[in-house]
Amino acid sequence: xxxxxxxxxxxxxxxxxxxxxxxxxxxxxxxxxxxxxxxxxxxxxxxxxxxxxxxxxxxxxxxxxxxxxxxxxxxxxxxxxxxxxxxxxxxxxxxxxxxxxxxxxxxxxxxxxxxxxxxxxxxxxxxxxxxxxxxxxxxxxxxxxxxxxxxxxxxxxxxxxxxxxxxxxxxxxxxxxxxxxxxxxxxxxxxxxxxxxxxxxxxxxxxxxxxxxxxxxxxxxxxxxxxxxxxxxxxxxxxxxxxxxxxxxxxxxxxxxxxxxxxxxxxxxxxxxxxxxxxxxxxxxxxxxxxxxxxxxxxxxxxxxxxxxxxxxxxxxxxxxxxxxxxxxxxxxxxxxxxxxxx
Amino acid sequence: xxxxxxxxxxxxxxxxxxxxxxxxxxxxxxxxxxxxxxxxxxxxxxxxxxxxxxxxxxxxxxxxxxxxxxxxxxxxxxxxxxxxxxxxxxxxxxxxxxxxxxxxxxxxxxxxxxxxxxxxxxxxxxxxxxxxxxxxxxxxxxxxxxxxxxxxxxxxxxxxxxxxxxxxxxxxxxxxxxxxxxxxxxxxxxxxxxxxxxxxxxxxxxxxxxxxxxxxxxxxxxxxxxxxxxxxxxxxxxxxxxxxxxxxxxxxxxxxxxxxxxxxxxxxxxxxxxxxxxxxxxxxxxxxxxxxxxxxxxxxxxxxxxxxxxxxxxxxxxxxxxxxxxxxxxxxxxxxxxxxxxx
Numbered sequence: 001x002x003x004x005x006x007x008x009x010x011x012x013x014x015x016x017x018x019x020x021x022x023x024x025x026x027x028x029x030x031x032x033x034x035x036x037x038x039x040x041x042x043x044x045x046x047x048x049x050x051x052x053x054x055x056x057x058x059x060x061x062x063x064x065x066x067x068x069x070x071x072x073x074x075x076x077x078x079x080x081x082x083x084x085x086x087x088x089x090x091x092x093x094x095x096x097x098x099x100x101x102x103x104x105x106x107x108x109x110x111x112x113x114x115x116x117x118x119x120x121x122x123x124x125x126x127x128x129x130x131x132x133x134x135x136x137x138x139x140x141x142x143x144x145x146x147x148x149x150x151x152x153x154x155x156x157x158x159x160x161x162x163x164x165x166x167x168x169x170x171x172x173x174x175x176x177x178x179x180x181x182x183x184x185x186x187x188x189x190x191x192x193x194x195x196x197x198x199x200x201x202x203x204x205x206x207x208x209x210x211x212x213x214x215x216x217x218x219x220x221x222x223x224x225x226x227x228x229x230x231x232x233x234x235x236x237x238x239x240x241x242x243x244x245x246x247x248x249x250x251x252x253x254x255x256x257x258x259x260x261x262x263x264x265x266x267x268x269x270x271x272x273x274x275x276x277x278x279x280x281x282x283x284x285x286x287x288x289x290x291x292x293x294x295x296x297x298x299x300x301x302x303x304x305x306x307x308x309x310x311x312x313x314x315x316x317x318x319x320x321x322x323x324x325x326x327x328x329x330x331x332x333x334x335x336x337x338x339x340x341x342x343x
Numbered sequence: 344x345x346x347x348x349x350x351x352x353x354x355x356x357x358x359x360x361x362x363x364x365x366x367x368x369x370x371x372x373x374x375x376x377x378x379x380x381x382x383x384x385x386x387x388x389x390x391x392x393x394x395x396x397x398x399x400x401x402x403x404x405x406x407x408x409x410x411x412x413x414x415x416x417x418x419x420x421x422x423x424x425x426x427x428x429x430x431x432x433x434x435x436x437x438x439x440x441x442x443x444x445x446x447x448x449x450x451x452x453x454x455x456x457x458x459x460x461x462x463x464x465x466x467x468x469x470x471x472x473x474x475x476x477x478x479x480x481x482x483x484x485x486x487x488x489x490x491x492x493x494x495x496x497x498x499x500x501x502x503x504x505x506x507x508x509x510x511x512x513x514x515x516x517x518x519x520x521x522x523x524x525x526x527x528x529x530x531x532x533x534x535x536x537x538x539x540x541x542x543x544x545x546x547x548x549x550x551x552x553x554x555x556x557x558x559x560x561x562x563x564x565x566x567x568x569x570x571x572x573x574x575x576x577x578x579x580x581x582x583x584x585x586x587x588x589x590x591x592x593x594x595x596x597x598x599x600x601x602x603x604x605x606x607x608x609x610x611x612x613x614x615x616x617x618x619x620x621x622x623x624x625x626x627x628x629x630x631x632x633x634x635x636x637x638x639x640x641x642x643x644x645x646x647x648x649x650x651x652x653x654x655x656x657x658x659x660x661x662x663x664x665x666x667x668x669x670x671x672x673x674x675x676x677x678x679x680x681x682x683x684x685x686x
Contacts, residue, residue: 223602230587230606233580240573259566263573263613270609272602276626283619 011050011343015137016043017336019117019124020173021204021296021305024242024264027220027271031232032185033239036194036246037169038331039177040204042118044129046093047341048137051109056097060089060114060130089114089130095158096134103154106142119325122206123297128170131158136338151175151336177335181246196249199330200257203285203308203315205323207277209301216273216298223272231271238267258292258307265294273299280322282306288318354393354686358480359386360679362460362467363516364547364639364648367585367607370563370614374575375528376582379537379589380512381674382520383547385461387472389436390684391480394452399440403432403457403473432457432473438501439477446497449485462668465549466640471513474501479681494518494679520678524589539592542673543600546628546651546658548666550620552644559616559641566615574614581610601635601650608637616642623665625649631661 018039025035051057093112101107112134120126132155139146146154155171172191173180179194211219224231241264248256265282268274274282278295285293285306293306304323308315312328319326361382368378394400436455444450455477463469475498482489489497498514515534516523522537554562567574584607591599608625611617617625621638628636628649636649647666651658655671662669 223606226599226602227587227606230580230583233576233583234606234610237573237576237580240576244570244573256569259569259615262615263566263570263577266609266611266613266615266617267577268609269612270606272605272609274609276623276630279622279626280619283622287619 011141012341013137013140013338014045014047014341015133015336015338016045017129017133017174018043018177018333019126019129020170021124021303024245025238026297027273028235028238029184030217031235033235034181034183034242036179036181036242037173038179039173039333039335040329040331041333042327042329044116044126044133046133046137047113048141049111050141051111054109056109057111058090058093059112060093091162092127092131092158093134095162096131097138099154099157100135100138104139104142104144108142110138110141119206123302125170125174128155128159129174131155132171132174132336136336140338148175148335175336178332179249194246194249196332197252199332201308201312202329202331203306203312203319204327204329205281205304205319206325207301207323210275211300213298216300220271220273234267234270238264254291254307254309261292261294261307268295268299275300277301277322278304281319284318284322285315288315290315354484355684356480356483356681357388357390357684358476358679358681359388360472360476360517361386361520361676362469362472363513364467367588368581369640370616371578371581372527373560374578376578377524377526377585379522379524379585380516381522382516382676382678383672383674384676385670385672387459387469387476389476389480390456391484392454393484394454397452399452400454401433401436402455403436434505435470435474435501436477438505439474440481442497442500443478443481447482447485447487451485453481453484462549466645468513468517471498471502472517474498475514475517475679479679483681491518491678518678521675522592537589537592539675540595542675544651544655545672545674546649546655546662547670547672548624548647548662549668550644550666553618554643556641559643563614563616577610577613581607597634597650597652604635604637604650611638611642618643620644620665621647624662627661627665628658631658633658
């Protein structure tokens with residue numbers, strides 16, 4: 001991978017961290033209801049190799065992450081993805097190195113190579129995975145094994161410093177892996193693990209977004225201003241769907257989980273955040289045998305997720321007809337991990 | 344139209360009655376929440392001509408109406424359309440003649456010709472329109488001018504006797520025309536007029552049904568058994584959407600009306616009664632400029648309605664790509680009416 005200029009092999013580690021999807025509760029989380037997020041088995045890999053000098057070299061050629069603007073307002077969190085100005089992943093990597101050095105009180109020269117198994121900018125949490133994997137790899141090169149709690153906290157700090165402000169959702173799920181329930185209110189977050197025995201087979205389909213996250217969050221906000229109780233009750237129902245889904249996850253009751261995904265999708269459609277392409281994907285998946293399917297994230301395009309035990313091929317083929325990109329994956333995989341390639 | 348065998352012209356009348364759509368509240372009405380129905384400006388015409396003998400001749404060649412089974416159970420009304428055994432419109436016409444004779448205590452020979460501007464079996468209330476127009480026409484031939492109240496009541500009786508059991512929804516709206524709010528509970532109905540100044544431009548798109556009304560009502564019932572409070576709350580939200588829509592109708596606030604249609608559609612999607620084809624139509628209409636669109640009736644196929652001020656052509660063209668049949672229409676037109684063609 002690198003030209004080794006030293007007479008003896010340098011310490012080389014590989015850290016990886018998974019992408020994420022929101023399984024239940026997007027939009028409702030802005031109004032104080034819980035969301036469930038999950039890791040997916042598409043990972044970002046950061047290979048780090050100690051250098052004998054103090055230089056840092058970063059190889060992350062094709063990894064560009066859209067700029068993200070996150071705004072707090074009256075206790076709401078608005079995450080805005082800016083497709084105009086794409087921020088290179090480099091900003092996250094540099095900040096991760098800086099924050100890790102500061103935290104550990106030491107620094108060392110390092111070569112870094114970053115690669116991703118996920119499309120960047122599709123709402124799969126690539127920037128958080130890059131930040132977290134970089135922290136874990138660099139800490140290891142510096143001779144430290146950070147806990148997941150430490151990595152998650154430092155990762156959140158990276159996102160906050162790069163983006164101005166950020167929710168801890170993405171950096172938590174990519175650090176801990178599995179499934180997490182998150183409740184956010186007034187800028188504070190409660191994060192708890194949802195214990196699920198096995199990872200779950202999913203297909204993800206991506207279509208281009210027609211609107212930014214900020215536009216969509218504002219659209220829902222305006223709808224709420226116009227229709228008060230109606231929208232509040234839809235949010236409350238989404239909250240109940242999410243809590244019911246938590247039980248279904250714990251009981252490994254996939255039929256119920258699928259039905260709840262379908263209900264959640266209809267409620268998101270009622271909020272006006274679905275569109276023709278997302279619904280095409282949602283119904284293509286169901287008609288091909290998915291137990292459930294829904295849009296994930298802010299909507300207006302982006303990803304649709306489908307629960308597909310025993311039907312991954314069929315569902316992926318059906319979704320390919322409508323999607324720019326599809327991927328078969330599993331939900332609930334391991335979070336950040338570090339391997340030493342060469343001592 | 345007929346061979347006139349008499350030396351002088353016989354009394355000849357034309358009665359017409361409109362079709363209908365459900366604007367808001369389908370499915371929720373089964374659970375005691377209000378629905379709003381509207382007449383559409385596609386009509387059934389019944390030409391009636393007195394005969395000098397006592398014979399009755401009915402010309403209704405291409406007018407076949409699917410058999411309908413309506414069941415009451417625990418205060419729920421289940422309307423089942425049976426595509427296997429299509430009942431000829433003749434059954435409704437014969438029953439309408441019989442009931443009108445009985446009510447007025449007189450009978451007379453008559454030639455009847457029945458034609459329809461609507462597709463039959465698409466959920467547009469053709470059987471009610473046929474029944475009501477026949478009653479009005481025959482009463483006139485018998486020398487009586489029945490009130491709309493009388494016609495609606497007799498029409499309901501026709502549907503009940505032909506089908507075994509029926510709700511008064513279709514026969515009321517085709518008699519009174521305009522917009523009606525209907526609340527049904529435990530087999531009793533409250534029907535009130537919604538006063539709307541102008542008729543509203545709509546496009547209707549029809550696709551084949553994949554499931555019967557009974558299947559869909561049962562599907563929702565099973566979902567409610569599994570997810571109790573979640574489904575109850577969705578029904579309550581639909582009820583609120585319907586009441587809010589009543590205000591928007593009265594205020595002629597079409598933007599709000601359209602948004603509420605979109606919300607209602609998402610909630611129906613959450614109940615699992617939409618499908619891929621209906622959603623294609625719904626989004627094709629919105630993308631072509633409809634202010635709002637939703638499935639109407641039981642779902643699983645059938646009709647989508649779109650509110651289209653100034654955009655009827657564009658929306659119809661867009662919907663034609665996905666629909667078996669489209670029609671431009673206006674909502675809230677006049678109910679049953681009778682004209683004397685020849686004294």
